[in-house]
Structure formats: C-alpha cells, structure tokens
Amino acid sequence: MIPRYSRPEMAAIWSPESKFQIWFEIEAHACDAQAELGVIPKEAAKEVWEKGAFEVARIDAIEREIHHDVIAFLTNLAEHIGPAARFVHQGMTSSDVLDTCFNVQLVRATDILLADMDRLLEVLHRRALEHKNDICIGRSHAIHAEPTTFGLKLAQAYAEFDRCKTRLQAARAEIATCAISGAVGTFANIDPAVEEHVAKALGLEIEPVSTQVIPRDRHAMYFSVLAVVASSIERLATEIRHLQRSEVLEAEEYFAEGQKGSSAMPHKRNPVLTENLTGLARLIRSAAMPALENVALWHERDISHSSVERGIAPDATVTLDFALNRLTGVIDKLTVYPENMKTNLERLGGLVFSGRVLLALTQAGVSREDAYEYVQRNAMPVWRGEGEFLTLLKADAEVTAALTDPELEAMFDLGYHTKHVDTIFARVFG
Secondary structure, eight states: OOGGGOOHHHHHHTSHHHHHHHHHHHHHHHHHHHHHHTSSOHHHHHHHHHHOOOOHHHHHHHHHHHOOHHHHHHHHHHHHHOGGGGGTTTTOOHHHHHHHHHHHHHHHHHHHHHHHHHHHHHHHHHHHHHTTTOEEEEEETTEEEEEEEHHHHHHHHHHHHHHHHHHHHHHHHHHOEEOOOOGGGSOTTSOHHHHHHHHHHHTOEEOSOOTTSOOTHHHHHHHHHHHHHHHHHHHHHHHHHHHTSTTTOSEEOOOOTTOOOOSSOTTOOOOHHHHHHHHHHHHHHTTHHHHHHTTOOSTTOOSHHHHHHHHHHHHHHHHHHHHHHHHHHHHHHOEEOHHHHHHHHTTTTTGGGHHHHHHHHHHTTOOHHHHHHHHHHHHHHHHTTOSOHHHHHHTOHHHHTTSOHHHHHHTSOHHHHHTTHHHHHHHHHO
C-alpha cells in the first residue's frame, strides 16, 4: 500500500487508529452485553465507554516489550479506564477481537468498492449509448473478423462489471461475520448472547462455528473475487491499449494540455493509464493465492494467516479502489475516433463480409466445402493487395453460377451486422 496508488478514504480503513477504534468498540459492546447478562456491573460497562481511550504510540511501545498486540492494546486501555478495566475482555480471546475487526474493515472496504463499481457502471452505460451505432471491425486473434459497434464493446464491459458487482455483494455477505466465542470457540467462558449483541451492533452476522478463528474459506472467496474484478479491469484496459496503437487509433486515453508522453520523443501519446491498470491488476490478483493457502490452519487455530492478511488486505482493497477509479476516469474521458474505425473497417477490401457470402452460397445450393473454397480463393488475393473482394467474386464463374451480381452486392451491407444491436442493448441495460 503506497501513497501513489492509494485514495484517502480506503487507506484510512487500514490505519492503526481505525483498527484500534474498532477493537475498542468490540470490547465496549461486549461489556454492554456482559452487563445485561449480569456478568459485570453495568457501571463498569458505562465507564468503558466514557473513559476508554488509546494512543497508538503507547500501544506500540508496550508491544515492543511484551510482544502481543491485543494485550498491549488492553494495557493501554486500562491506563485510561482504571479499575473497571478488569471487566474488559471477559471470557474473550485475541482472535475474537482480531477476526471481528478484520471483517469489519473488509466490509467497510467493500462498501467503498461497490460505490466505485456504481460509478464505473454509470460511465460505461453513458459511453455505450453514445457509441451504440458507431460501426467498427470486430477482431478475433487480433485479426479483422466481422463488423460490430464500439457501443457493443462497451456494453460487454458493462455486463461484465455488473457481474463483478454481484460477486462483490456476495463477497461482502460472505465476510460480514462476527466471532466472540472465546478459547477454541466453545463459548465456555462467554455467553453466545454476547456474540449476538456485538454482531448486531457492528452490522455483522454471527459466525456459526468459529473454532476460535473465523474460517478462512470466507476470506479465500473474498480475495478471489477481488482477483476476478482485477482481471476484468485488465481485460478492458488491454482492449483500450490495442485500440490506441498508432496503426489502429480507434480510441485513446485523454491526453491533457501540457501532458508529456516521452522524455526522448516529444510526439508520443502513450496509453500509460491502461498500462498502469494492467500492472495494478497483477498486484491485486497476487492476493488470491495466499488467501487460498490461509484456509488450512492447524487444528482450532494458528496464526500463519496473520502476517499474510496484514499485507494482502490493505494492499488489495486499496489498490482495487484506486484501479476502479482510474478506469472510470479513462472511460469517462476516452477519445473515440469513428472515422478511423470506418477506415480500418474498409482496409481489407470487403473481406469482412466473407462469412455472409459463404452462407449465401450454401443457401443457394452449394456444398459448404465448395462454398468455403470459392470464397477463400477470392479472399487470398485481397490479402496480398491484388484487388477488391466483391470485384473478384463477380469474376468467378462458379460463384456467379449460384449468386447474381445484385445478390452479391447485397452481401456487403453493414446494416446486416448491426441489426440486433438494440436487442443486445435491451438485454444488457433493460
């Protein structure tokens, strides 16, 4: 997590101040529940809320001496609360605080990511409608295939990120659990009602079986979802990078007044934002594998997962937040060149209509094998720059034996390829 790729709101969730504040609230809510059960005096629970305070520097200093972060926090808390502090953490274990806090942080982070996703979807929707009927060449294997529209490219991205949003919502639900179950998760020293109270106060669900730690299959699913979102970001970023190539130039990142593209070549306008997004996607995906490996802990609990999560959780959520916002900005200001799309579409002399000619020949009674041969033998010279596809077809006796010149000319109609754009848009946007 570095400032260059961090936004303040998301970074703040992972600050020591935020973490210790959540720890305090967990302990204080637990005291309230214990007081209601008659386990501790109600006045003591009140004092925890009124006097409870902490200092990050002091906690760090204590931890350097005792080598235990939760005890260091409780010690500093007791310095403020006084005698009533003996009732704090009654029947609890460190994982009750650590795991519940961790999930609170992930839930808050996911709420930011979902808001990010909504903004990205809004921009994709707007730009898709704007370019709904701008015809461009579709490519397979990076080679000209058949016509499509730039709006359909963006509609596909919208549909993909809409699925990502659904996955993020599921990941939020998966991670939004609370465990206040004590040593090895048996509730031997604490009533399950305390867990229920804390969970409700923090907007979480109770963890059915916590075994002292919240099971890490939940976290494995969560970080795997972040990885999928990152891959979707990379997919759209890669498309833009290809479209910005000098010999293509159908779309490009906005190039601001005064912006510089190269220290050596003043003419350069590089796709630096989408290249950056490709790199950030790799970082986010790198969190998925260690999260999966964290699932297998020893018996009821070990801490092999702890060091991993201290790194991947802030890094992955902060980086994804930044990446989603960067991608939104790229799409919002993306410069689109419909005229270049038209030029590129016509570059192969009509070859993009070969598939329709093939089908027309089969409809006219020619076997598929023969039809393919007729079309291909007329297509190959066009690849070499030796004529126009339609002209060559009209000069082929076996082709014209099946299709008249007007019938062939009708095959070269762009509208044929865009006739269902409205249907697809209705499916995507409703």
